[in-house]
Every structure is written in structure tokens, then in C-alpha cells.
Amino acid sequence: MGMSPEDAARGLFTVLATGDAALAAAVVHPDFTNRQAAVSPAACSIPGPAGVLASGAWLRAAFADLSFPVTDLAHDGDQVWIRMHMRGRHTGPFVRYRDGELDQAIPPTGVGIDTEQVHILRLRDGKVVRHEAVRDDLGLFGQLGVLPPDPATARRVQDWHTSGEAARAAARIAEEAARAAASAHAHTPGREDR
DSSP states (O other), X not given: OOOOHHHHHHHHHHHHHHOOHHHHHHHEEEEEEEGGGGGSOGGGGSTTHHHHHHHHHHHHHHEXXXXXXXXXEEEETTEEEEEEEEEEEEOSOEEEEETTEEEEEEOOOOOEEEEEEEEEEEEETTEEEEEEXXXXXXXXXXXXXXXXXXXXXXXXXXXXXXXXXXXXXXXXXXXXHHHHHHGGGGGSTTOOOO
């Protein structure tokens, strides 16, 4: 049980930024659930480290140099509150899903992003078992030129959907997330690879 609640919380976001499957096994409880997974590929809803690894793959597919600098962190018992920024560069398609299907795809803009977020984590057995967040998604969409609609960005988004590129990107990213989720099995204690 050597990890503090603060270290477990920071570790969760290190996993998202790096895809470190061994760290995911160390900081994410097997029963982990992510309330925000509804807008991500289906693999992100898988319980445990697999879902976290899938979520990280989804975010890193859109944002190069992804990082989560922490500005405030507090804990009380089995709850941790962490205030941070999500930073990166929008170098790949940012695809959002609804019920596992393509909802929105924003083609790469190359812009740097920096949005503030607050995450509420619940711990069990020293590992993160539940995640909820309050994110500045409107600020993110503003930085990407989607809200308010920038005419050039709106046209690119429409062209991506019309050409089928958005659907191809959504399928490719969902596959990457599923592969990342599968990598968790190699780091699950007591699991035999088949």
C-alpha cells in the first residue's frame, strides 16, 4: 500500500499522458469507472486499467505533447480533488463519440491547447476506482476554432464529414483505443495471457 492518495491521483494522469500500462496497473483499481467516457471510444468504458489506457490513447491521438500540470490537490479519506490544466498541441483528429458512434470530428489545427479541469477521484485499496470531472470543454472548442464557429474551421469540419474522413478517423482512433485497452492484460497481476 506504499502509494499516497496524491501519488495515485497524479499517476492516473501520467497514465493518460504516457500510456504506461505498468503504472496503470499500479494506480487504477480493477473496478475503475469513468463517468466522462460517454464521449470517447467504446473501449474507454471498459472497467479498470484497460479503460484508462484506452482514454489516454484517444486523447494522445488528438493532442501531441499531452500533459496535465497540477495546480491544486486535496484529499479527505478516499476522495481526491485535483485541479489541473490539460495542455498539448492539436496534431491529430479530435473525435467525440455518442453511444460508441461518431458524433463530431475536428481535423488537426496545429494549435496549442490549455484548458482548466477539476477531477474528483474516489480511491479503494489505494487505487483510483472512480473518476468524474468538470472540464472547460467550451474553452477547448474555442481554442480549436469550433466555438464560436470560425468559418474556415467550420468548413474543414464539414468537408471532413462529407468526404468520409471523419468516419475513417473515428474508426482508426477507436481501434487504437481498443489496442491500448488490450495492453492492460499483460500487466494484470495473476492473469495468464492466452
